[in-house]
Amino acid sequence: MRYLPHTDADVREMLAVVGQPDLGALFDSIPAQFRLTRPLDVPQAASEYEIQAELEALAAQNEHAGARAWFLGAGVHHHYVPSAVDALISRAEFYTSYTPYQPEISQGTLQAIFEWQTMLCGLTGLEVSNASLYDGASATAEAVLMALRVAKRRKVAISGALHPHYRGVLETYLAALDFELVTLPRGADGRTLASEIDGDTACVLVQQPNFFGCIEDLPVLAAAAHEHGALLIASVAEALSLALLAAPGSSGADLVCGEAQSFGVPMGFGGPHLGFLTSRMSHVRQLPGRLVGETLDADGQRGYVLTLSTREQHIRRERATSNICTNQGLCLMMATIFLALHGKTGLRALAERNLAKAEYAKARLRAAGLALPFAAPTFNEFVVQLREPAERALARARAQGVVAGLALTKFAPELGDALLVCVTETASRAQIDRLATLLAGERA
């Protein structure tokens, strides 16, 4: 077997050193009645060539953004990833190492995390970022748990325009805890209304831009939350929006969480992605997840270490801020490289291009006679009202090589036959024109 280096002679000699007659004897501590006496019922071993062929065949059965005009987003976004990202994360020193427990031989990972923390603070307008959580949904749940600890209250006010999967994960995470969940209604323009907030409210959770693509007025929501002593949590499912929209932390958000998949991480059928969470320094001891800090070595040279670890499960056990251990380290590395490549000007330009493409798409759909139900401004995603069953329009577009968006029938039935359409820099003008034609119901 190609991954196993032992020759038969090695095994014999090693057994002699160990003092056992055969390999089976190494397992004598397992009571005989529990030893498996048959081979596992899994397929026989395959060569690398066979594995490649089999998995290529499975991969070929899936539609993917590389082969279609792609307008499906809803928290997972198709963006171009520069080749340097994959080239660099394919360095074995990055992807075959583990959590930087031994700082002297993990400075590469540690410095990159410190750089990520710095960039994410700049993007979100807050003071401290952790070293990743699993995904946007669980990061949002962790943010709410953190807010409950900070505020020591039991009511959670959630925007009705929060991604339904984020809400689902949040409800799963909170199921065992004593809390009350209220939903903030959506206004006619598609934005969240600041009602239902009172002195028992620990936090107000809104998505920015929200699930329907609408850009929330965070200062208004922050004022409403803060008036009652509640925290405002902004959950960002499309991290690229941070390059264009006012930093949530500067707009009054106390915690900013979400999903940074857009920064160089492939859609990958939903994972692995990159959850993040930033806060003010005053709440750092309630923050879940790992943190990297700067320090000096024995010679007085600058270096980096995991720090404030007493928050974490391996020290505080049942009283830890979270149970998270393994996080999304390599996805963080992808995002850090992606952000370094784009930098201050490139990221802004990329975000503006997304805005321009989406605005063009909105104009074309309007011109095709379709209604856009929400008046609030949007970034790269918006809702369009169809004149036919959404599934029928999607199927027609798919047959023409266009993945037109997400039918909202299941997620927001009150909108009728509506589609959530995401337009990123990857969509060409011709593809957008085609989308408009297809959704208008004419032959492409």
Added chain:
Amino acid sequence: MSGNATRGFSYEEDLLFERSRAGRCGVDLPRNDVPEVDARALLGALARDEIAGLPELSEVDVVRHFTRLSTWNAAVDLGLYPLGSCTMKYNPKINERVARLPGFAHAHPLSPAEETQGLLALFFELERWLAEISGMERVTLQPAAGAQGELAGIMMIRAYHAQRGEPRSRVLVPDSAHGTNPASAALNGYQVVTVPSGDDGILHPKAVAEAMSDDVAGLMITNPNTLGIFETHLAEICDVVHARGGLVYGDGANLNALVGVARPGDLGIDVMHFNLHKTFSTPHGGGGPGAGPVGVKAALAPYLPTPVVERASDGSYRWQHELPHSIGRLHGHHGNVGMLVRAHAFIRALGPDGLKRATELAVLNANYLLARLRGAFHVPYANPVLHECVLTDRTLAGTGVSTLDVAKRLIDHGYHPPTVYFPLIVNGALMIEPTESESREGLDRFADALLAIAVEAHQDPETVRSAPHSTRRRRLDETRAARKPVLRWQPGGA
């Protein structure tokens, strides 16, 4: 020459922000084919100012920066990385290639099932294989890491008791357990009751029986435990827990000791997680992503997270979202799918015989190291070990050299240190897990290094205590980092 690590060709490298030069950029966008939009005019106060904290760099700058950073890391592809309970085995390269196939890497989780049949088929197969390997009935692939798997498992236990109309308030956790166990139980609102291990390092039915009551939802147990010792009384312990209506959660962190040899389900475990990044060779990525699928016996299947994959009578696959007793959704989508593809490729590569052989060799390697190191280091428990062994620094008493120093000195010999000071029940623990990937001669070199350090501790303790000497940075001041936390770069070092 103290070993095989050398200084090599190593660069200093500033932070990205210190390298930044106004006007540089590492990407070019395509020519814009739609009308420009004035974001300020459109969005007004909703638009932001300049993004503080982002650098300006060329592609060359960025590639050199991260390549240099990479050279400061230890890695499995550089050499033995014997972190106990982390199973740092070799990460096959074919896994990386297949995970990047466009039909996996660029698929969207909200594409309809009929457009993603290949992925659903892969999920279905992997679930079946993991169930077979563990002796479980059903498996969810959704949890993103072992700790999230624990969370899911305890949630299912909680849902099970709630459904039976007898909610319970406590969970038993042995004193040798990983910290994630009590933390996962607490997140479920459970009170954690610590159960002491016996003098022989394993859990005894009597201790469990004393802690067990009708208010205990279940027991969380790692087998083999964090000492690498098989929990010989596990079946009886499961009986004790089951007799009072409780369930047993198996922490699968150490499954690499059992695959193909024994199945947790046959031992009485009701629910367990798998760490695909340990047992099933997916890379650790500098801290993740991992994947933590959870297997359950039939009694817990109604509580699995949604959605679950089903095969229809026509052989096609579909998502089942309607599971009335499900604990709900744990992940925004379907979990860390890229890791599932890699694990699938690993199981295919080894097959039934290879999986068993890998287990046998992992256990042989740990026992071989133990045999070579016994005497120079103290062995706290006499019981036979499986895939990892725990040693202590007691043989170095009087030298002033501690476990931490031994660990740091190993770096000078070119080795990542083992897990240290864990499990907590052993003073000065060095927890070594070589995995099946290491050759005999590789293990000999590692053992020789540790033996040399043990001698050096007596002859030249100061050299050991001030190690490492060969790294770009020497020991780092963690106290300073924690007292005045500097968690981001700011211009002027403010």
Added chain:
Amino acid sequence: MTIASFRGDAVAKYEIPDDLYYTREDEWARLERDRVTIGITDYAQQQLGDIVFVEMPEIGRTLDRGEPFGVVESVKAVADLFAPVTGVVVEVNGALAETPDGVNEDCYGDGWLVVVKVTETSELEQMLSPADYMQHVKDRE
């Protein structure tokens, strides 16, 4: 009083002043009229190592005997603080926010943690005497 204990290769020495009251959780208490100053013992600070953070209660908070009221943290360990007596917090050692190492340097002096005003000084009599505390330390060595 000082006790010495062999631990590994080194002789550990722990100061246990004669004029204080102690808890099994390694806190000390000093009574002056109706005010009780509370800190952690030399044994506790040596066990924890370099202290990096002290979490204090708010002034004015009422503590019940045995109630957790704060936390002392080193790099890799956490110790909860439990109120040895019932009373109202009237002072906290604000200097420790900036220099938590004060606890390591002078745990019975400048490294004190809080002062509580008590109504029932008899609660102190239920605490450990220096001799009892010394035995408690020895039992754990």
